[in-house]
Amino acid sequence: MFARRTVLLALLAACAAPIHALAQEEGEEHEAEELEAVVVTATRSEQRIEDAPVRVEVLAREEVEEKMMMTPGDVSMMLNETSGLRVQVTSPSLGGANVRVQGLRGRYTQILSDGLPLYGGQSGSLGLLQIPPMDLGQVEVIKGAASALYGASALGGVVNLVSRRPADDRELLLNATTLGGADAVLWTSGEMGGGWGYTFLGGAHGQRRADVDDDAWADLPRYTRGVVRPRLFWDGGEGRSLFVTVGATAEDRAGGGTLPSRVRFAEELRTRRGDAGLVGRWLTDGGTLLNLRASVMGQRHDHTFGDVRERDRHGTAFGEVSAARTVGAHTLVAGAALQRETYRARDVEGFDYTFTIPSLFAQDDWRVAEWLALTGSGRADWHSEYGVFFSPRVSALVRPAAGWSVRASAGGGYYAPTPFTEETEAIGLTFLRPLRGMRAERARGVSLDVGRALGPWELNAAVFGSVVDDALRLVPVAPQTGEVVLVNMDGETRTWGTEALVRYHAGPWHVTGTYTWTRATEPTLDVFVVARREVPLTPRHQAGIVGMWEAEGAGRVGVELYYTGRQALDDNPYRADSRPYAVVGLLAEKRVGRARVFVNAENLADARQTRWDPLVLPARSPELRWTTDAWAPLEGRVVNAGVRLDW
Numbered sequence: 028m029f030a031r032r033t034v035l036l037a038l039l040a041a042c043a044a045p046i047h048a049l050a051q052e053e054g055e056e057h058e059a060e061e062l063e064a065v066v067v068t069a070t071r072s073e074q075r076i077e078d079a080p081v082r083v084e085v086l087a088r089e090e091v092e093e094k095m096m097m098t099p100g101d102v103s104m105m106l107n108e109t110s111g112l113r114v115q116v117t118s119p120s121l122g123g124a125n126v127r128v129q130g131l132r133g134r135y136t137q138i139l140s141d142g143l144p145l146y147g148g149q150s151g152s153l154g155l156l157q158i159p160p161m162d163l164g165q166v167e168v169i170k171g172a173a174s175a176l177y178g179a180s181a182l183g184g185v186v187n188l189v190s191r192r193p194a195d196d197r198e199l200l201l202n203a204t205t206l207g208g209a210d211a212v213l214w215t216s217g218e219m220g221g222g223w224g225y226t227f228l229g230g231a232h233g234q235r236r237a238d239v240d241d242d243a244w245a246d247l248p249r250y251t252r253g254v255v256r257p258r259l260f261w262d263g264g265e266g267r268s269l270f271v272t273v274g275a276t277a278e279d280r281a282g283g284g285t286l287p288s289r290v291r292f293a294e295e296l297r298t299r300r301g302d303a304g305l306v307g308r309w310l311t312d313g314g315t316l317l318n319l320r321a322s323v324m325g326q327r328h329d330h331t332f333g334d335v336r337e338r339d340r341h342g343t344a345f346g347e348v349s350a351a352r353t354v355g356a357h358t359l360v361a362g363a364a365l366q367r368e369t370y371r372a373r374d375v376e377g378f379d380y381t382f383t384i385p386s387l388f389a390q391d392d393w394r395v396a397e398w399l400a401l402t403g404s405g406r407a408d409w410h411s412e413y414g415v416f417f418s419p420r421v422s423a424l425v426r427p428a429a430g431w432s433v434r435a436s437a438g439g440g441y442y443a444p445t446p447f448t449e450e451t452e453a454i455g456l457t458f459l460r461p462l463r464g465m466r467a468e469r470a471r472g473v474s475l476d477v478g479r480a481l482g483p484w485e486l487n488a489a490v491f492g493s494v495v496d497d498a499l500r501l502v503p504v505a506p507q508t509g510e511v512v513l514v515n516m517d518g519e520t521r522t523w524g525t526e527a528l529v530r531y532h533a534g535p536w537h538v539t540g541t542y543t544w545t546r547a548t549e550p551t552l553d554v555f556v557v558a559r560r561e562v563p564l565t566p567r568h569q570a571g572i573v574g575m576w577e578a579e580g581a582g583r584v585g586v587e588l589y590y591t592g593r594q595a596l597d598d599n600p601y602r603a604d605s606r607p608y609a610v611v612g613l614l615a616e617k618r619v620g621r622a623r624v625f626v627n628a629e630n631l632a633d634a635r636q637t638r639w640d641p642l643v644l645p646a647r648s649p650e651l652r653w654t655t656d657a658w659a660p661l662e663g664r665v666v667n668a669g670v671r672l673d674w
Contacts, residue, residue: 068142069167069187070402071176072351072358072392080392080402080424082434082476082489084109086166088191093575093585094160096614096625097667099202099210100232100252101156102163106186108571108589110541111170111526114155115564116657117449119642120282120294121248124155125449128170128184129491130522130545130565132498133449135183135442135470137173141190141270143304143322144180144366147343157276157298159254161200161212162228164191171472171491174418174440175404178366178386182442182470182495190272193217193224193260202669206247206662207235210669222262230254236281239663240637244654246661248282248294266310273303283333283653287645292333292653300326316351318362332455338373349388358392370445377461378446383411400424408441413467416441432478439471448513450501454651460504460512468515470495476526483533492523502552503649511650518550520562537575544568561595564656568592568607582617594658598648601640605658608634623671628664635663 065076065085076085086109094105106126107114113127125133138146138155146158166188173181193216202210209232216226230253237247256274263269276298283294304322311317324343330336349362368382390404402422409415420438427433444465446456476489497515504512524545531538547562569592575585594605611632616625636642636659643654 065165068189069139069169069176069185071349071360071390071404074392077432078400078424080400080422080434081169081420081436082422082474084111084168084170086168088164091160091163091166093583093614095200096202096616096669096671097612097627097629099161099200099212099669100159100208100230102158102160102166102188103155105160105166106155108573108587109168110528110571111543112168112186113566113569115449116661118453119654119657119661120245120453121280121296122156122250122282123452126155126186127565128168129493129526129543130524130547130562131183131470131493131495134447135180137177137181137185139177139185139187141272141304141306142187142320143272143306144343144345145272145274145302145304145322145324147324147326147341147368157252157254157278157300158188159210159212159228159230159232161198161214161230162191162226162256162258163188165189171436171474171493172418172420172438172440172470174408174416175388175390175406175420175438178364178384178406178408178418179410179416179441179443179467182440182468183493190258191216191226193226197674199672200669202667204665204667206237206239206665208247208667209233222264224260224262226258226260228254228256237662238284239635239661240642242284242637242641242643244284244643245282246637246642246663248280250278250280252276252278266308266316268306268308270306271303272305274301276300284643286653287643293331294333295329295331297329298326300324314352318349318351319347321346330455332457335455335457336374337455337457339375340369340371340373342369343367356394358394360390360392361388363387368445372456375456378456378459380412380445382443384443385409398426410443410467413441413443413465416467430480433476434478435473435475437471437473439469441470442468444468444499444513444515446513448499448501450650451513453654454511458509458511458651460510462513465499465513466497466515468495468497468499483531485528485530485532487526487528489526490524491526493521495520495522498549500552501650506649509647509651516550516552518559520547520549522547522562522565535576535578537577538573540570540572542568542570563595563597564658566592566594580618582615582623584616585614587612587614591659596656596658598650599640599655600645601655606639608659610634610660621672621674623673624669625671626666626668628666630660630662630664633664635660637661638663 070081098104103114106112111129114124117123126136127133169185173185195217197215200212212230218224232252234250236245236249239246254276259271261269278298280296283292302324307319309317322345326341329338344367347364351360364386366384370380386408388406393401405419407417418440422436425433472493474491479486498520499513500516527542529540547565548559549562551558571589573587577583590609592607610630612629614627
């Protein structure tokens with residue numbers, strides 16, 4: 028496998044070299060817009076984004092601010108409107124969701140905060156809904172298998188949330204929505220002298236229960252949430268720095284309603300979570316950069332599904348040391364990590380686990396020439412439950428001519444099964460049989476993208492593909508008792524597709540257009556027929572266009588349109604395929620002194636799943652669900668307005 032990848036990279040370089048030489052011989056020169064020095068950290072060796080062989084997409088602070096005025100309490104909309112990402116609702120009753128990257132299941136996506144697994148090694152479906160974007164400086168996204176960088180939980184990709192740095196300023200945001208939502212978020216920062224600085228985020232968020240279609244079932248659950256996160260920074264100069272963070276979240280959610288039988292089915296979830304982490308760097312006199320990363324996270328749940336109660340505790344402890352050094356044209360990184368994942372259930376037996384995963388990893392960034400850079404990385408994990416795994420990744424960056432870039436990547440990884448999947452997040456563990464004889468899910472993937480910078484225009488086109496072996500599936504086994512079981516499917520889950528991105532930035536105008544085509548298939552569970560089906564809830568077509576006019580210090584006005592195409596549905600009695608739909612939004616912000624007043628209207632056409640079909644099932648499904656999957660928005664049209672104060 029490595030030999031074939033090496034040959035492919037060599038052929039790519041061989042094809043690009045004559046183009047590069049020809050461009051030099053003909054004296055072609057292209058005027059390109061000067062790129063802002065955006066530095067990405069998710070690739071381990073910090074690099075400018077345009078120099079990284081691994082493709083990293085960055086949402087800058089300006090984009091974070093725009094989405095912050097739409098959903099100040101969480102990052103779900105910000106990620107959902109990023110090309111190649113889809114935020115999929117996993118629990119319509121409580122509004123839980125996860126992130127699918129290029130059509131892969133959400134459990135394969137690792138959510139990091141400043142490179143630390145502060146939300147757990149396997150982020151739960153409510154993690155995205157509990158992260159206010161106010162204190163984010165940028166968001167970095169790596170698509171495709173990234174286990175070589177971050178281990179098992181990064182099988183599908185990585186989303187790294189990078190915090191803002193101290194700047195001696197303060198900001199308060201107040202927001203309210205037409206569906207009974209409210210947010211109050213405070214962010215403050217300052218310098219303390221001696222290289223020390225701090226930031227502090229505090230948020231209070233609430234939502235009233237909203238039954239948009241008047242069917243006695245909540246389309247938006249009721250919740251109250253409080254979040255605090257102080258951070259401490261130290262920059263000693265000469266390559267020495269320290270970053271410390273702690274955080275706490277408390278949230279209560281309640282959803283559900285009245286079933287067709289007129290029996291009330293309430294679903295509630297009480298969450299308490301705390302975390303702490305640190306990142307330290309020290310540059311030795313010999314030029315070696317030593318890095319230390321460590322974090323701990325603990326959370327408790329008290330979950331009720333009708334008359335069933337499930338209480339549990341999750342824990343993650345993580346530590347990593349590494350050394351980086353530049354030797355000639357090579358930047359070498361090597362290190363070791365140790366991660367411990369624990370789960371303890373109070374009311375359900377047979378699912379407790381403790382996973383201990385020591386790891387060794389290495390990476391080589393090789394600047395071959397001005398027009399060619401290569402990155403190779405590998406990671407060996409010794410998983411206490413599932414065995415030993417090696418995860419490789421190779422990437423190449425070719426610049427055949429001024430303004431052009433070509434990136435290619437190939438990698439592999441694994442995912443260690445737990446009882447928690449998109450399906451069990453919705454139904455709980457009470458009727459799930461304990462896991463027996465499970466195999467780790469394994470994946471391999473490739474991608475190729477071509478970029479072009481031309482004056483105010485930025486163009487990018489990509490193709491991608493992945494194969495997952497032994498993917499998990501939830502299967503009913505005893506309809507009379509409602510028991511279900513997780514099994515490894517025989518055969519491959521195959522995903523492939525294309526992405527296109529167009530950006531235009533000139534003066535006050537900013538326009539972004541995106542398009543994604545995805546095809547994902549998996550084996551059926553029919554033992555008598557060898558066949559495949561489309562992976563449910565994977566739109567074949569997704570497209571979006573966002574236009575923004577912005578005047579520095581005065582305000583901004585924006586419009587957005589997003590289209591989601593047909594999706595195959597699973598066990599839906601109302602239809603086998605979803606309807607395509609479009610969502611239109613408008614945003615306006617006006618600065619008045621130190622205040623910025625904003626109004627945002629989402630889903631003006633009121634695209635809503637319950638306009639076409641009921642959400643509640645006529646009878647409980649074989650997988651013990653009372654609702655269908657959410658394939659379109661449930662809340663419909665909503666307007667929010669607020670004010671941002673800075674001083």
